[in-house]
Amino acid sequence: MTQPPADPTRGKEVADLDRSHVFHSWSAQAQISPLPVAGGEGSYFWDFDGNKYLDFSSQLVFTNIGHQHPKVISAIQEQAALYTTVAPQHANEARGRAAQRITERAGAHHNKVFFTNGGADGIENAIRLVRLHTNRHKVLSFYRSYHGNTGAAITSTGDPRRWPNEYSYGHVHFFGPYLYRSAFWSQNEEEECKRALEHLEQVIIFEGPNTVAAILIESVVGTAGVLVPPTGYLEGVRALCDKYGIKWIADEVMSGFGRTGKWFAYQHSSVEPDLIVFAKGVNSGYVPLGGVVISDEIAATFNDRVFPGGLTYSGHPLATAAAVATIDVMADEKMVENAAAIGENVIKPLLQELMAKHKVIGEVRGKGVFWALDLVTDRATRAPLAPYGASSPAMNELVAACKKLGLFPFNNYNRMHICPPCNVTEAEIREGFAILDQAFASIAHHYTGA
Structure with a gap:
């Protein structure tokens, strides 16, 4: 599937239809602005404005074979x-x-x-x-x-x-x-x-x-x-x-x-x-x-x-x-084997490199294509970057930076989760981590520890 030309008018129609008639889960309805999704393929999806996102969320961690196999x-x-x-x-x-x-x-x-x-x-x-x-x-x-x-x-x-x-x-x-x-x-x-x-x-x-x-x-x-x-x-x-x-x-x-x-x-x-x-x-x-x-x-x-x-x-x-x-x-297509290998040989070392570079990352953990970054304002105290049960300006800035750069993350409270499809390629992982590096650099000022 080829990404079609941008169609902002159609995107506005989809957004308006949603806001008029769809009641969304886990949301205060007046405070949300759902992204109108136009399509996807493999590890990517895109909106009507022509923006393409590398899907490190697998939506809600379910597109294990990617989009539109x-x-x-x-x-x-x-x-x-x-x-x-x-x-x-x-x-x-x-x-x-x-x-x-x-x-x-x-x-x-x-x-x-x-x-x-x-x-x-x-x-x-x-x-x-x-x-x-x-x-x-x-x-x-x-x-x-x-x-x-x-x-x-x-x-x-x-x-x-x-x-x-x-x-x-x-x-x-x-x-x-x-x-x-x-x-x-x-x-x-x-x-x-x-x-x-x-x-x-x-x-x-x-x-x-x-x-x-x-x-x-x-x-x-x-x-x-x-x-x-x-x-x-x-x-x-x-x-x-x-x-x-x-x-x-x-x-x-x-x-x-x-x-x-x-x-x-x-x-x-x-x-x-x-x-x-x-x-x-x-x-x-x-x-x-x-x-x-x-x-x-x-x-x-x-x-x-x-x-x-x-x-x-x-x-x-x-x-x-x-x-x-x-x-x-x-x-x-040996996707389970791919998930295991890419997790151990690519994602894990790249996460360790990212953690060494950005102090806001307190811990990384996971297996396969299922990882989390525990984010902190101070590594010594392990104070979370966002409180339990809520978000924070720092987390909001981090997520916004990822999306602006073309990466769609999965975040929850003070954590960012890395959950690409099981058939993700090494090149796609490296593309995503280059974006993460930029996004974490943009919130470095929120770190208050030594």
């Missing part, structure tokens, strides 16, 4: 011509093949998929499954987390979006490992891992093990900081679940399908969860789709017992056909 577009078109929709009670080839592709990339004891329309309803149904399976009600999750904006999912969430939405019951939060801002006064990853697991066990004990149905955690925490668990942490979670009869729900909505250089991020460990929730990268967001991969043990609970849940569009043919094509092109 021709093989996936073709698969959607072919499915639309064949059969556009079907009720969930019927069998459908696209749905069956998508479930097969997904389970083949999970553990040997994960052979069933319950399809949803996105990640949040995937979390809802995972919680429903474990509560019915265990006959327990409590769900434990990180304070630093995001699990979606539906009833149980938003109450499981730790970040401030939970605060005005706490209507579900039985949710308890705990601190996960985060060495840079340790809640446990740890000096190294080994201490952080050990103390975080001891803390989790104490929470289980004080909440009553026989009341806890599940531990729900993002395998790599996404929006809340790209927090990669230290070596041994997920193994420790698995051991605590087994000790107390608790089920482990792995939220892979953002971290799954190549984002960390593995099909699922938990696969950086040696253990398997009981349920795996996915969405986003399963079909690069081309058609809304999510779901839960279910262990054989939990699936067997419902062999002769009705599962009391369902969605009209569960496993929609267009969405699942897109998933089949996405997984196939990721495998054929």
Whole structure:
């Protein structure tokens, strides 16, 4: 696809239409000015004014194969011509093949998929499954987390979006490992891992093990900081679940399908969860789709017992056909391997160079094409560049500078996240980092430390 000529008049029409009729999420409606997007291809998208952006956000971290991959577009078109929709009670080839592709990339004891329309309803149904399976009600999750904006999912969430939405019951939060801002006064990853697991066990004990149905955690925490668990942490979670009869729900909505250089991020460990929730990268967001991969043990609970849940569009043919094509092109074009290699060999060293040059960067962390920069005003005190739950003039200036220079970032509070597509090229990464270098130089005056 070639970027078409600029058409500001059309852009204004799109913007005016949006402002007149569209109600946007997570926004005070009068205070936003959404960018009218005209199109995209690969790692880029563009607006109607002729501005082109290198997409280091993968939109909301879901275009894992980039924009407009021709093989996936073709698969959607072919499915639309064949059969556009079907009720969930019927069998459908696209749905069956998508479930097969997904389970083949999970553990040997994960052979069933319950399809949803996105990640949040995937979390809802995972919680429903474990509560019915265990006959327990409590769900434990990180304070630093995001699990979606539906009833149980938003109450499981730790970040401030939970605060005005706490209507579900039985949710308890705990601190996960985060060495840079340790809640446990740890000096190294080994201490952080050990103390975080001891803390989790104490929470289980004080909440009553026989009341806890599940531990729900993002395998790599996404929006809340790209927090990669230290070596041994997920193994420790698995051991605590087994000790107390608790089920482990792995939220892979953002971290799954190549984002960390593995099909699922938990696969950086040696253990398997009981349920795996996915969405986003399963079909690069081309058609809304999510779901839960279910262990054989939990699936067997419902062999002769009705599962009391369902969605009209569960496993929609267009969405699942897109998933089949996405997984196939990721495998054929070795995108997961590319994400792993480019993360280790290109992004990581470039981030280290950037941090050495700009003192406002306090820490860099991540895997694959999933990274975060923890931004500070003082490296000694680690004072954040923006407060928890809000932005700041410095962060606003940084994001504006990136966009002006042609880079679209993902930012949250005092962090900038680096999340390009899994098939991003080295040249595109280097282009993006040249822009980041200029953008960080423009906010150097906000650093107040030595």
